[in-house]
Each structure stands twice: as structure tokens, then as C-alpha cells.
Amino acid sequence: MLPRLQTYLPTAVLAVLIFYFAFHALTGERGLLLARQRRETLAAKEAELVQLRAERRDLEIRARLLRNDDLSADLLEERAHVLLGFVDPRDYVIRTKADLR
Numbered sequence: 001m002l003p004r005l006q007t008y009l010p011t012a013v014l015a016v017l018i019f020y021f022a023f024h025a026l027t028g029e030r031g032l033l034l035a036r037q038r039r040e041t042l043a044a045k046e047a048e049l050v051q052l053r054a055e056r057r058d059l060e061i062r063a064r065l066l067r068n069d070d071l072s073a074d075l076l077e078e079r080a081h082v083l084l085g086f087v088d089p090r091d092y093v094i095r096t097k098a099d100l101r
Contacts, residue, residue, distance in 0.1 A: 062075065
């Protein structure tokens, strides 16, 4: 019986290894079945990156306008109003429901 088992043992081990690698090639973390999900995740992350880059550009422009050498009076007044609640006495203030929250 032992010689007969020895003839089939290499074939059985090889079959198990082929099944193992084929299973993980299909269902593993980087498997073929998850390729569509990875593409969708990549597209979502690229869209988020575009949005974050636009936001960063906007913030860099606003920061540049707040520097001492090129101070924008309008931007400074807007930030004082938003952060401190101060307005020029000559300004008209119109409150909306969003402002009351």
C-alpha cells in the first residue's frame, strides 16, 4: 500500500498547490474578482484628490492675500466678520436662517 501511495502523493501535493494558488489568485486581496472594486475605489480617490487640490489652491491664494506685504482689506474684513463677529458700523447686516444657527 505504501508504494502505491508514494506514486500518487506528488500528484496530490501538486493538485493542492495548484488549487491553493488558483483560489488566492481569484479571491485574494489583489485577486481577479476584486479588480472592479479596486478600480472604483481608485476613481473615487482620484476625484477626492482633485477636490482637495482645488481646495488647497484656494487656501493658498487666501493665505497669500493675508500676508503683510500684500494684505487684502476686503479679505481681512471678511475674516474679522466671520471669526470675531465684528462689522463696520456703516455696513448693513441681513440675517438669514442659516446665520442664526
